[in-house]
Amino acid sequence: MGIVHILGAGIAGLAAAVRLVKVGRRVEIYEAASHAGGRCRSFFDETVGRVIDNGNHLLLSGNRAAMAYLTEIGSIDTLLVPPRAAFPFVELPTGRRWVVRPSAGPIPWWILNPAARVPDTTPGDYLAAWRLARAGPEARVADCFDTDRPLFKRFWQPLAVAVLNATAEEAAARPLWLIIAETFAKGEAACRPCIARTGLSQSFVDPAVRFLEAAGAGIHFNHRLRAISLSSGRARSLDFGETRVALGADDHAVLALPPARVAELLPGTTVPEDTRAIVNAHFRLDGPTRPPDEVPFLGLVGSVAQWLFVRGNVVSVTVSAADALAEEAPEKIATMLWADISQALELPLKPEPLARIVKEKRATFAQTPEGIARRPGTRTAWANLLLAGDWTDTGLPATIEGAVRSGHAAARVIAGR
């Protein structure tokens, strides 16, 4: 059996490596950075004086591939999973607060209870979701709903932005439905919102690296793939500048890299080109605070801040589809977002706490129908070269679940040979 060379130690590359090691394959991983995790990582920040995540990441309990990955690397217990699904919201312009509590089982009984529904909505509003279920590849989320209805503004719009990192007016409908079918449509046990207890690296990255090293996989940091030599339908060698790795007759390479890198390395490969930004702000408070409900996060409607997460004395907010905001100065962003947080958590506006702004300008590819149409599959024109990454054609939104499934798909192809 040959060696599998995995390029990129983000979640897709790590998930592929873990699966392959488990079926007894020899794996070597090469990562350009000095650390693993890619767009899903934690680091120590001097300003807030503690380890923070590059951005808040939420999983749903029905993200079965992500859960399987955490189980395989032995870190499933590091996820905070609430005993019941609950999604609290506050609409800042009106001050209205509500909690969406999906019912047990697939029949959404909760929409029959006015107290459980989103304010000013009727059961009929929810049934309009069938249009999302039947959306074609060209459809955008906003095409499936009456955008003047409160349910659109208070539920579908924030959900689309959070899941697809694009506004409902531009985001493709299909991937949103796929994830809803696997989570919300199965009942509350499949849509419990889960977050990493301590940090993303502690749950998703460090345990995977430890698992892989213990299993004998080589992990080579500071190894940036610069070129691939290709001939007669196969990849022949990997060029890292100072070093070159020749691929043997039974060897494979998995490119778990960003789409722009793959386009450079494999000319003629179609990949999604446009990206969308996510901005996160982390504020250090004097003491611990709590969001008003039983889960450590809160959805914000009608404000710049979209989702707020609390970990001890650090409040972090996420703004997705944030290309315009990402152009602003960090101080200005902090002031705008703190105004929203102080209102949502009923904390004083002044003095403004210390803040760290993290701008991920290429957080995900633009998940529009045009971008989705450019997602390539796992296999390439070169027999021993495979692709993985949240931007490949998983059908799912560009999320941890999609990244893990793309890695598993590449591993399946190789293990099946």
Ligand SMILES: Cc1cc2nc3c(=O)[nH]c(=O)nc-3n(C[C@H](O)[C@H](O)[C@H](O)COP(=O)(O)OP(=O)(O)OC[C@H]3O[C@@H](n4cnc5c(N)ncnc54)[C@H](O)[C@@H]3O)c2cc1C
């Ligand atoms: C701010 C933010 C918030 C998010 N929120 C959520 C969320 O709430 N829920 C959720 O499920 N998902 C969320 N996501 C998406 C999730 O982080 C991604 O889907 C996932 O991390 C993608 O993993 P990947 O392995 O496909 O790609 P990447 O993480 O991009 O991995 C690619 C790796 O390749 C490396 N690399 C690049 N070029 C080279 C080269 N030439 N040679 C070698 N290595 C190279 C990179 O350094 C990187 O480590 C969020 C993302 C961001 C940025």
